[in-house]
Every structure is written in C-alpha cells, then in structure tokens.
Amino acid sequence: MKTILLVEDKRGMRVMLSTALEEDGWQVTAVSAADAALKHLKTDSYSAVLTDVLLPGRYNGIDVLDSTPSGTPVIVMTAFGTIDMAVDAMKKGAADFVSKPFKLDEILEKLSSVASDSSESMLGQSSVYLEALKRAERAAPSGMNILIMGESGTGKELLARRIHQRSGRKNGPFVPVNCAAIPENLMESELFGAEKGAYTGSTDARPGRFTIARGGTIFLDEIADLDMTLQGKLLRVLESGTYHSVGGTEEQKSDALVIAASNRDLSKMVVKNKFRQDLYFRISEFPVNLPPLRDRGDDVILIAQHYLELYNGSSFTEEALCSLRNYSWPGNIRELKNMVRRACVNSGEKVITREMLEFSGKKPEGSLVEQAAAAARAREKTLITSALAQSGGNRRKASEILGVSYRTLLTKIKDLQIAVE
Numbered sequence: 410m411k412t413i414l415l416v417e418d419k420r421g422m423r424v425m426l427s428t429a430l431e432e433d434g435w436q437v438t439a440v441s442a443a444d445a446a447l448k449h450l451k452t453d454s455y456s457a458v459l460t461d462v463l464l465p466g467r468y469n470g471i472d473v474l475d476s477t478p479s480g481t482p483v484i485v486m487t488a489f490g491t492i493d494m495a496v497d498a499m500k501k502g503a504a505d506f507v508s509k510p511f512k513l514d515e516i517l518e519k520l521s522s523v524a525s526d527s528s529e530s531m532l533g534q535s536s537v538y539l540e541a542l543k544r545a546e547r548a549a550p551s552g553m554n555i556l557i558m559g560e561s562g563t564g565k566e567l568l569a570r571r572i573h574q575r576s577g578r579k580n581g582p583f584v585p586v587n588c589a590a591i592p593e594n595l596m597e598s599e600l601f602g603a604e605k606g607a608y609t610g611s612t613d614a615r616p617g618r619f620t621i622a623r624g625g626t627i628f629l630d631e632i633a634d635l636d637m638t639l640q641g642k643l644l645r646v647l648e649s650g651t652y653h654s655v656g657g658t659e660e661q662k663s664d665a666l667v668i669a670a671s672n673r674d675l676s677k678m679v680v681k682n683k684f685r686q687d688l689y690f691r692i693s694e695f696p697v698n699l700p701p702l703r704d705r706g707d708d709v710i711l712i713a714q715h716y717l718e719l720y721n722g723s724s725f726t727e728e729a730l731c732s733l734r735n736y737s738w739p740g741n742i743r744e745l746k747n748m749v750r751r752a753c754v755n756s757g758e759k760v761i762t763r764e765m766l767e768f769s770g771k772k773p774e775g776s777l778v779e780q781a782a783a784a785a786r787a788r789e790k791t792l793i794t795s796a797l798a799q800s801g802g803n804r805r806k807a808s809e810i811l812g813v814s815y816r817t818l819l820t821k822i823k824d825l826q827i828a829v830e
Contacts, residue, residue: 410721411524414453415439416446416460416473417486426459429513434720434750435520443468450476457524458483459516462494462506474498482523484516499582499621515590522566522585531564531571532715533708534794534828537700542568548695549575554647556692557670559699562741565670566630568699573626578666581625584618589631596639597655604656619652622665632669632692633678640685647691667692702738702745707825709734709745710787711794716746717761722753728763730787736768744769790825793818802829 413435417423420441427439438453440446443464450458450473458477462470462485471494474483482504487495495506504523507516531542548555549572557565566585573583591599602617618627629635635643646652647667651660669692678684702709713733717725725733738744748768752761792811800806808818822829 410434410436411456411719412436412438412454413520414446414449414455414458414460416441416443416458416464416470418442418461418464425513426516429517430459430520433517433521442466443470443473446473447476450478454478455481457481457504457520459486459520460484461486462498463488470494471498471501474501474503484519484523486511493616496616496621499584500624502582504583505585518587519585531567532712533705534711534790534826535700535705535708536826536828538705538708539828541697541699542571545572545697546575548572548697550577551695552577552666553694554666554692555668555694556675556696557668557699558675558696559670559672560701560741561672562743563699563701564742565672565699566628568697569626569628569630569668569670572668573628573666576626576666578625582622583626583628584622584665585628585630586618587630589634593636596635597642600639601642601652601661602654602657604654614654617652617654619646619663619665620661622663624664626666626668629667629669629692631671633671633673633675633684637685640688644685644688644691647688669693702741703736707734707787707790709736709738710791712742712745713749714791716749717753720750720753722749722756723758723760725761726763727788729761729766732763732766732768734787740769786825789821790827793821793825793827797827797829804829 411434413430415423415426415430415437417426417439418441423439423441427437430437438449438455440449444466446460447468458473458481460470460473460483464470470485474485477483483498483502485495485498485503485506486509487506488509499506505519507519533539545555545568555572557568559565569585570583573579586599588596598615598617600617600619602620603615605614642652646663650663652663653660675684675689675693679686679689710730710733713725713730733745748766751767752765756765793807796807796810797804799810804818804822805815808815811818
C-alpha cells in the first residue's frame with residue numbers, strides 16, 4: 410500500500426487532507442510539526458511526503474525535505490508570502506509544490522504522478538515501447554527541446570521525468586505544468602510570474618514556473634491548450650531565453666530544458682491555424698511517440714501485476730488476465746491502474762476473477778480458445794520475466810530456475826519478444 414507522511418499544523422486542513430488521501434488509497438501518518446515528522450523519517454519509510462513549508466517550532470518544511478531519504482518524493486504546500494521558500498524547496502529537490510488555496514484533486518493528481526515515478530520504473534517489454542524509451546534516452550543528453558506525443562494516460566509525465574534524470578539537468582528541479590488545468594487568465598503569471606499588484610488579489614510578487622525551473626527542466630503538459638497569445642510569449646522564451654513577468658519591466662533569463670507533451674496532433678492543429686507553426690517547430694526538435702497500451706501486447710499483464718502488488722491484491726485468474734490482455738484500454742495505463750485498484754478493494758483477499766473487473770468501454774473480445782491461449786502466453790511471459798529478474802539477466806540461470814532447457818528458454822524469449830538487458 411502507498412504510504413505518506415503528512416505535515417500540516419492547521420488541524421482542519423490536516424483532517425481534510427488525511428481523509429481525502431485515505432479515500433484515494435493512501436495509508437496516512439499525519440503530524441502537526443516538523444520535529445515530529447523528523448522522528449518518523451528516522452524510523453519509518455514512506456512512498457511520499459506532503460508538507461507545509463511554514464511550520465511552528467524550531468524546524469520548517471525545508472528541514473523535513475532535507476531529512477527525507479533520497480528517492481522519496483516530497484511535495485510542499487505554500488501560501489502567499491512563502492513562495493520563495495517553495496522555490497528554495499524545488500531547488501533542493503522537492504518533486505513539486507502547490508499554492509494554497511488549492512483543490513484536493515490537484516494534490517491527489519500531483520501525488521499520484523510523483524509516487525508512480527518513485528515506486529515504478531517504466532514498465533514494459535514490447536518492442537514498440539522499448540523503442541520509444543531508447544529514443545527518449547538518446548534525446549536526454551542532447552539539450553534539444555523534446556515533444557512527447559501520446560494519448561491521455563500513456564505516461565507522458567513519467568517519461569519526461571525519466572528524460573530529466575538522464576539529462577545534464579538532473580541535479581536541478583523538474584517543474585511540471587499542466588496547461589489544461591490552469592485557468593487561461595492565470596496561465597501567464599503561472600509560467601512567467603507576476604509583480605506585486607499586477608492583477609486583482611496579487612498581494613505579493615510571485616515567481617513563475619520558468620523562474621523555478623532555472624538549472625533544471627520545465628515540463629509543459631497538454632501544451633495544445635495554450636492560447637495563441639501565450640504561444641507567442643513561449644516562443645520568445647525558446648528563441649531568446651528571456652521573458653518578462655506580468656507587470657514587470659526587467660528582462661529575466663531562462664536556461665531550463667523544455668519538454669512539452671500533447672495528446673492531440675499538433676501538426677493538424679497547425680494546418681487549422683490553432684497552433685503556431687514556428688512554436689511547433691521549436692518544441693519538436695526531438696519528437697517522441699508513446700504508444701497506447703492496446704498496442705503494447707503483453708505489457709498489459711506486466712503492468713497489471715505491478716499494480717496488483719502495489720495495492721496488496723491476491724492474484725488474477727487466467728480468465729481475468731486474458732480479459733485484461735484483450736481489452737482496448739481507451740484510458741491507457743491510468744485506466745488499468747484504477748481498474749486494478751478497484752478490483753483489489755472489491756475482492757478483499759480473494760483471487761480477482763474476470764467478473765470483478767469493471768470495464769468502462771467495449772468488453773474484451775475473443776473465443777474461449779483464443780482467451781485461454783492468450784492467458785497462457787501472458788502467464789509464460791510473466792514467469793520468464795520474473796526468472797530473468799531473479800538471475801540478473803543470466804539466461805542459463807533463468808532456465809534452471811524455470812526447470813527448462815537453455816534452448817527452450819531462448820526460443821520462448823524470441824517468441825514472446827522479451828527484451829533481455
């Protein structure tokens with residue numbers, strides 16, 4: 410089960426967040442002060458940490474961040490007047506920050522994203538998926554602007570984080586921006602910052618995401634949602650490396666690596682004059698296509714087994730595995746993750762059957778014979794992948810673990826298209 414350390418001094422906020430997190434499947438340890446959090450971090454491990462920046466007592470949220478083990482994602486919560494501390498937190502390695510007041514869905518989405526990134530690698534063995542990963546890893550050290558294209562739920566942010574970790578900016582912040590989730594009238598200040606009094610309700614100067622991303626990477630998710638005016642301002646940043654905050658006169662510089670993503674065909678939007686052609690060419694210096702889950706074959710089973718373990722499920726019947734394999738997955742990995750989680754909750758400690766799977770789209774197709782064959786194939790691939798992992802990729806040792814001949818294992822690896830490092 411996913412575990413989280415919540416550090417928030419306001420009781421009402423702490424209770425509200427704890428309830429929402431528990432309903433979202435988290436096991437929550439909630440404390441009101443940094444010193445209590447530091448004690449927990451010495452003895453316990455967590456999937457993620459969510460902490461306010463400004464806390465009563467000797468220590469604050471930055472101290473919590475500094476004491477959190479490397480590899481555990483930390484999201485910091487800020488209010489007006491503490492934005493500079495949030496910027497400092499991002500530079501010190503916080504996964505993200507959120508400004509109060511915020512929507513609960515925003516917190517849950519950010520946590521889901523960073524926790525997925527820390528708890529799993531890019532899972533998959535299909536040739537189309539591995540080719541996408543190899544292409545992304547070739548792009549990472551180049552410093553070129555990268556455009557990730559793929560349907561919703563395919564893992565574009567996870568891939569962007571992977572690129573960041575393999576780039577020359579890995580020691581800098583990774584700053585995600587969901588262009589579809591931010592109101593149009595606030596997007597400019599979100600990206601470029603705003604001076605005090607620049608707009609109604611602006612009581613403090615606010616740094617933008619490009620400022621926070623200095624020395625690191627900015628990830629512009631769903632970039633197709635930017636209006637034409639902002640597209641022009643973004644183009645200027647990419648061409649000149651400079652920008653102005655809202656209400657500001659001083660030119661600011663940006664050196665961030667830019668990774669953009671979209672679930673829409675930007676080239677078609679260019680033809681329809683809905684996306685600037687010059688910006689499209691700028692952001693797509695190195696394009697990467699993430700394949701939809703339905704095109705990834707037995708990767709579905711591998712990913713489903715991962716989430717089964719994550720959510721403390723028992724196991725799948727062969728019929729259930731076959732149904733998962735044959736479904737079209739319009740919501741991709743996000744839909745699979747949610748389905749497995751629901752099935753684990755509904756099944757208790759029982760084996761998950763085909764009937765327990767709640768498919769939202771067109772039901773899986775195929776005759777019983779086809780389903781049985783697909784299930785057997787998926788089971789074989791899972792066993793071989795597990796044996797290879799146990800043997801550190803040594804195929805002779807893996808064949809001994811499986812109790813088959815070395816030649817038989819090589820044939821199966823080729824037939825099932827299993828990648829061996």
